[in-house]
Each structure stands twice: as C-alpha cells, then as structure tokens.
Amino acid sequence: MDTGLEDLRGRDDVATLVTAFYARAFADPLIGPIFTDIAKLDLDRxxxxxxxxxxxxxxRTGGYRRNALAVHVALNDRAPLGEPEFRRWLELWTATTDALYTGPAAERAKLQAGRIAGSMQRRLAGGSGSAYERLDTRERLTASGGIDDLPAG
Ligand code: HEM
Structure with missing residues (x-):
C-alpha cells in the first residue's frame, strides 16, 4: 500500500520526528506531567x-555521548517510571513514527526504541540502573546493530 510517506533521511527528519513526538508526549495525560511539571523540560535546550x-x-552518527540511563535513574527517584509509563512512551513514539515516515530507518527508530525502553525499564525496576552504567548507544549500536544485552524480541 502506498502511504505517500517517505523514510527518514537525516537530521532534519529526525528533528521533525522528535518535535512531533514531544508534542504528543507533553499532551499525554499519563506521561505529559513528568515532562512539564516534574522535569520542567526546557525544549529548546x-x-x-x-x-x-x-x-x-x-x-550511527555517534554524536550522542551523554548518559541517558543516568538521567532516567535520577528522574525515577522523583516520578516512578514503570511499565505503564514506558508502554505509553513507546506507543506514542511508534504512532508518531508511523504517522510521518516509512522505510528501513523508520523501522530502526521503532525497533531500537523498544529495545532501549525495555533495557531502561528493567534496569530501573531491577535496581541495577546505576548512574554509572550506560545505555551505550554509540559503541554498542555501532558495533552490533543493537544493544547487546537485550533479547531480540
Ligand atoms: C517512561 C518513559 C519516559 C519518560 C517519562 C521520559 C522522560 C524524560 C525526561 C523528563 C527527560 C529530561 C530529563 C532532564 O533533562 O531533566 C528525558 C531525557 C531523555 N530521554 Fe527520556 N523518558 C522516557 C523514556 C525514554 C526512552 C524509552 C528513551 C530512549 C529510547 C528516552 C530517551 C531520552 C534521552 C536520550 C534523554 C536525554 C538525556 C540527556 O540529557 O542526555 N527516554 N526523558
């Protein structure tokens, strides 16, 4: 079926996707307040x-070298991030991606989001989400095409 959509081609498309995702996430009754009231997220930054x-x-541009897990470990102390929150986050990410893009890059965006969300959720729940651990997007994703401690499905 021709959806009329194209695939993500680079940073401009990533920016479009991320902007659209945050519009949905901020408006969401379950997870929106975590962004707007608890983190008081400055979107420009x-x-x-x-x-x-x-x-x-x-x-795999490698430009991200921060520690995303540590940010969510800190956030989890203030607003518990559990299964319902992660499920909603992933639903919104998937719906936003599907509304805008189609193709291999869009599939990677959804697949990796699911893997990273699962990894984050397990580490937060398991108490092993030490701020010193990393969800190392750069090395592991570049080397193996997926975070290597995660199940495939
Ligand atoms: C329960 C679901 C989630 C919620 C409520 C949430 C919320 C947030 C908030 C509020 C921040 C900003 C924290 C701050 O700067 O003070 C943040 C940062 C971030 N989130 Fe999430 N998040 C969730 C899941 C995810 C997932 C599944 C991913 C990746 C697939 C992700 C990727 C990121 C990244 C990359 C940052 C920036 C970290 C940095 O500053 O380097 N988040 N998130």
Whole structure:
C-alpha cells in the first residue's frame, strides 16, 4: 500500500520526528506531567540533545555521548517510571513514527526504541540502573546493530 510517506533521511527528519513526538508526549495525560511539571523540560535546550541521540541510534552518527540511563535513574527517584509509563512512551513514539515516515530507518527508530525502553525499564525496576552504567548507544549500536544485552524480541 502506498502511504505517500517517505523514510527518514537525516537530521532534519529526525528533528521533525522528535518535535512531533514531544508534542504528543507533553499532551499525554499519563506521561505529559513528568515532562512539564516534574522535569520542567526546557525544549529548546533538550531538542538538540534528543536529535543527537536519535541520529546516533538511527544513523550511527555517534554524536550522542551523554548518559541517558543516568538521567532516567535520577528522574525515577522523583516520578516512578514503570511499565505503564514506558508502554505509553513507546506507543506514542511508534504512532508518531508511523504517522510521518516509512522505510528501513523508520523501522530502526521503532525497533531500537523498544529495545532501549525495555533495557531502561528493567534496569530501573531491577535496581541495577546505576548512574554509572550506560545505555551505550554509540559503541554498542555501532558495533552490533543493537544493544547487546537485550533479547531480540
Ligand atoms: C517512561 C518513559 C519516559 C519518560 C517519562 C521520559 C522522560 C524524560 C525526561 C523528563 C527527560 C529530561 C530529563 C532532564 O533533562 O531533566 C528525558 C531525557 C531523555 N530521554 Fe527520556 N523518558 C522516557 C523514556 C525514554 C526512552 C524509552 C528513551 C530512549 C529510547 C528516552 C530517551 C531520552 C534521552 C536520550 C534523554 C536525554 C538525556 C540527556 O540529557 O542526555 N527516554 N526523558
């Protein structure tokens, strides 16, 4: 079926996706308040970081070198991030991606989001999400095409 959609081609498309995702996430009754009331997220500052992250995940550009796990470990102390929150986050990410893009890069965006969300959720729940551990998008994704401690499905 021809959806009329194209695939993500680079950073501009990543920025479009991430911007659209945050519009949905901020408006969501379950997870929106975590962004707006608890983290009081400054989107102008945050969006370039998110674009670095997703460009690295989808296109392996390697520009993201921060510790995303540590950020969520700290956040989890203030607003518990559990299964319902992660499920909603992933639903919104998947729906946003599907609304805008189609193709191998869009599939990678969804697949890796699911893997990273699962890894984050397990580490937060298991108490092993030490701030010193990393969800190392750069090395592991570049080397193996997927985070290597995660199951395939
Ligand atoms: C329960 C689901 C989630 C919630 C409520 C959430 C919320 C947030 C918030 C509020 C921040 C900003 C924290 C701050 O700067 O003070 C943040 C940062 C971030 N989130 Fe999430 N997040 C969730 C899941 C995810 C997932 C599954 C991913 C990746 C697939 C992700 C990727 C990131 C990245 C890359 C950052 C930036 C970290 C940095 O500053 O380097 N988040 N998230």
């Amino acid at each position: 945050h969006l370039p970081i998110m674009c670095d992250f997703w460009e690295t995940v989808i296109f």
